[in-house]
Amino acid sequence: MNERNEAVIRTAEDIAAMIPGILSERNVQAEWEVYVEAGRNGSFQIENEELEKAQRRFYSGVGLRIASGGYVGFSYATGLKHGRRGVEELVRKALALAKLGEVEFHGFPAYSKAPAVAGVYDRRIDEIPFEEAYEMAEELAGYMRDVKPSDEYILSGGVSLAVRTVGVMNSNGVEAVESRTMMKVSGYTVKKGERPGDGYSFQTYRHLVSPEDMEGIVRKSLEDAKKNSEASKMEGYTGEIALHPHALASILSVFLPNLMGDSVYYGRSRISRVGEAVASDALTIRDDARIEGWPGSYSFDGEGAPGQSTVLIERGEVRSFLLDETYARLLGMKSTGNGLRGFRSTPEIGTSNVIIEPGKESCRDPDVPMVVKVFGEHTANPVSGDFSLTVDLGEFRGRYFKDNMLTGNVFDLLRNISVIGRDPERVGNFSSPVVISRARIV
Amino acid sequence: MEMEIDVDTDSLIQTAEILANRYGIRYYEVRIVEETFSTVRSQNGRIDELSSNNEIGIGIRAFNGAWGFSSANEPSRVEKAIRTAMKIAKLSKQKPERSGIHVGDPIVDRVILKGRKEVPMEEKLSLVRHTSSLLDVDGISNRQVAYMDSTVHQIYFNSVGSFIETSIPRLRFFMAVTAKEGSNMQQSWKSLGGTVGWELMERTDVEGIADEIVRDALSLLKASSPPAGSFDVIMDPELTGVFIHEALGHAAEADSVKTGESILTGKLGEKIGVDGLNVVDDPTLPGKFGSYVYDDEGIPAKRVEIIKDGVLTGYLNNRETSAVLELEPNGHGRAQDYAHQPLVRMGNTFIEPGDWSFEEMIEEMRNGLYMVGDKGGQVDIANGTFTFAAREGYIVENGEIKEKVRDVALSGKILDILKDVRALGRDLRIEYPGYCGKGQWVPVDDGGPHVLTKAIVGGV
Structure with a gap:
């Protein structure tokens, strides 16, 4: 167990030890939960192939939930050192808010103990000296200068390294602590001139990656910028469309809110029950917090429920919702370990790693337009499913296109999936092969 | 002094000075921020969040040819954070060709803004409960109400002797409904807010707004999607706001001009819009959601004319970009909080009104779409392509407003669309508070008059 793990769990234990006394002094019967978090992140920003900004930030804090008389209240404080008076104040505030807000x-x-997921922590990220990380970013900037084809190109990007330790204890006997590391590398290339273009590429990891991997991300952004600058608007089209994992991630973000337990419970989802057929029977989607080394993986969620693999859609039918403890109980189900949070707030339902199960076919048909990247998905309508997204990069019959809009309805699009490709690609915490469905290009 | 941040600033200044000397730092600045806030949210009549908290943190930035930054939220870490920021800056290799920042003269000031009225938590709760009950109507499957207020109290000081204390209140109120009929579902909402206190709620017609969004959501169940393709479009002031924020605002942020990434790089003085088109970003407007007095780099906020009579006349800048691009600093360096470094950001962005009446504009357009409300947007500043979304709209045929259509996103090219503007309404509204994301979230407002232009509509 590392030093930060110890500091976090010691803080949680100290606070947990004080709570029963404080409650009995106030003559209150209550259940409680202590959430403790401490971390550090360093990031390096490269602009015009030069390292321009570097930072190293520290944070820590404690969140407390107290439930009494059927109501729950929350309070938090920054830092890990809270004496008896500090904890009394947290308890007083949480109880007062519980009573007031009902x-x-x-x-x-x-x-009992959540089984550990391997590969969520890499000591090398935690212990890398700042100077060494700085040097790594300088070298990436140097690589950008080396591969810059001409003054028409501007290369930027960044590297960030983070470590976060979380601990949860509650009055039901939950006690969990875990350190998680994260590395993110991004590249952004702009091509100037008569035919401007740009390309963005990124990846996230739980472990420290090699300079070669980082360079690969920069190269990808450069390649995409070249393709993007060659691209032009294509004629309108309606019919079969291939969606690259990048584009599919954007489109799925319009659908996934419908699987959140709170949306379902509060009538904000199109889906009301497990078993509903919502997609083509080719489609299986799961949320999986237990994949070794993946950026969305964790052993337990923000309230101590074990991270798990949850099949959300199986052959087109809804198998489960994404749940935390509260909405699991309200819906008469079991938590799926998807209560995500920081110390400043109570858990909110979110995804861990989202995976579309690959199929067996190839999706490489030059006569089907392939939409690679889109933007604007946050403007879409999750309850009606309508979306109209701007195409950042697509490919059709050997030519690249952009500036069109991809329009459709996400529920229709999922029902019309005809082919799921066989080669998955991971984009951050999302993984999918190419998928073919129907939509319109305007 | 009514409010006091519980931090010994004199000793912090001393510590920073000693460390700056030790590390040979040319310039540094420190922000100590105390944020106090409360939130009440309800869903379907149940309160599902009630919080009231405050938090103090510190952010330090040091410049030595490149920036070093560090932040902390524990008193025991403050000195370490100052040291860390300076050590990082010290690591940077000198790059004389692009290493300037605007330093300027020291500013010593204290500006404490307060809402005219404050109320206890009970009153905020009862507002949320009352509003939620107003939305409890047949056909509405989900109703959400949220009230949030905050006060950001900040002490800024830097190595040239600036010492600026500011306190800014902010309030936001939001209500939303989802209407449901079989598997058909539609939403409507309204958001309001400003750098104000409870007095905003006292002058708000909550009943009227509740009626309006319920009616809207229910009528959208019967609306069809708008047509797809390139159309003449009249935007209402709210849609004009998100339009100009995406179509011009981001590309005029000087950080992307400095790197050369923005499509507006090198275009100062060029005609990029029609005659009579004026676009302004003004953080000094009293009471607006995106207003502030000093930015997070201790520079006074200034009104900026981005476009004057169709000509690009200004970029939004900060200490660094104003020096590199040799522009007058205009105070647009904003940070999400103490744990983030300031970036070039908008405040309140709007198109100035023209002289058309709404009726004249409908008549001028004859056939097209009248689109209403803001559902967000996004821009690719290098390509100059942007998207912006309307909450609903109407088909206009032969100069008459006809059937209602659903929400849809529109898109256009920055360098074309401002030249396609055909009419500017004589009304002006800047009352559409929101948060703008650029790796960090900051509160902004935007707006304008009704505007007639041409865009790609992503309908069916």
Whole structure:
């Protein structure tokens, strides 16, 4: 166990040890949960092939939930050192808010130890001296200068390294602590001139990656910028469309809110029950927090429920929702370990790693337009499913296109999936092969 | 002094000075921020979040040819953070050709803005509960109400002797409904806010707004999608706001001009819009959601004319970009909070009104779409392509407003669309608070008059 793990769990234990006394002094019967977090992140920003900004930030804090008389309240404070008076104040505030707001309490999780997921922590990220990380970023900037084809190109990007330790304890006996590391590398290339273009590429990891991997991301952004500058608007088209994992990630972000337990419970989802057919039977989607070394993986969520692999859609039918403890109980289900949070807030339902199960076919048909990247997905309508996104890069019959809009309805698009490709690609915490469905290009 | 951040600033200044000397740092600045806030949210009549907290943190930036930054939220880490920022800056290799920042003269000032009225939590709760009950109507499957207020109290000091204390209140109120009929679902919402206190809620017609969004969501169930393709479009002031934010605002942020990434690089003085088109970003407008007095680099906020009579006349800048591009600093360096470095950001961005009445504009367009409301947008500043989305709209045929259509995104090219503007309404509204994301979130407002232009509509 490293030093930060110890500091975090010691803080949680100290606070947990004080709570029963504080409650009995106040003559209050209550359930409680202590969430503790401490971390550090360093990031390096490269502009015009020069390292321009570097930072190293520290943070820590404690969030407390207290439930009494059927209501729950929350309070938080920054830092890890809180004496008896500090904890009394947190308890007082949480109890007062519970009483005032009448926020209904449905229970904290009760689990024995969550099984550990391998590869969520890399000591090398935690312990890398800042000077060494700085040098690594300088070298990436140097690589950008080396591969810059001409003054028409501007290369930028960044590297960030983070470590975060979280600990949860509650009155049901949950006690969990875990350190997680994260590395993100990005490249952004702009091509100036008569035919401007740009390309953005990124990847996230739980482990320290090699300079070669980082350079690969810069090269990808350069290649995409070249393709983007060659691209032009294509004629309108309606019919079969191949979606690259990047584009599919954007489109799925319009659909996934419909699987969140709170949306379902509060009538904000198009889906109301497990078993509903919502997609083509070629489609299986799962949320999986237990994949070794993946950026969205964790052993337990923000309230101590074990991270798990949850099949959300199986052969087109809804198999489960994404749930935290509260909405699991409200819907009469079991938490899927998707309560995500920081110390400043209570858990909110979110995804870990989202995976579209690959199929068996190839999706390489030059006569089907391939949409590679789109933007503007946050303007789409998750409840109606309507989307109209701007195409950043596509390919059709050997030519690149951009500036068109890709329009459709996400529910229709999922139902019309005809082919799921066989070669998955990971983009951050999302993985999918190319998928073929129907939509319109305007 | 009514408010006081519980930090010994004198000793911090001393510590920073000693460390700057030790590390040979040319310039540094420190922000100590205390944020106090409360939030009340309800969904379908239940309060699902009630919070009230405050937090203090410190952010330090040091410049030595490149920036070093560090932040901390524990008192025991403050000195370490100052040291870290300076050590990082010290690591940077000198790059004399692009290493300038505007330093300027020291500013000593204290500006404490307060809402005219403050109320206890009980009153905020009862507003949320009351509003939620107003939205409890047949056909509405989901209703959300959220109230948020905050006060950001900041002490800024830098190595040339500036010492600026500011306090800014901010309030936001949001209500949304989802209407449902079988598998058909539609949403409508309204958001309001400003750098104000509870007095905003007292002059808000909550009942009227509740009626309006319920009616809207229910009528959208019967609306069809707008047609797809290139159309003449009249935008209402709210859609004009997100339009100009995406179509011009981001590309005029000087950080991307400095790197050369923005399509507006090198275009100062060029005609990029029609005659009579004026676009302004003004953080000094009183009470607006994107308003502030000093930016997070201690520079006074200034009104900037980005486009004057169709000509690109200004970029939004900060200490660094104003020096590199040799422009007058205009105070647009903003940070999400103490743990983030300031970036070049907008404040309140708007198109100035013209002299057309709405009726004249409908008549001028004859056939096209009248699109209303803001659903966000996004821009690719290198390619000059942007998208912006409307909450709903109407088909206009032969100069008459006809059937209602659903939400849709529109898109255009920065260097074309401002030349396609055919009419500017004589109305002006800047009352559409929101948060703009650029790796960090900052509060902004935008707006304008009704505007007639041409865009690609992503309909069916």
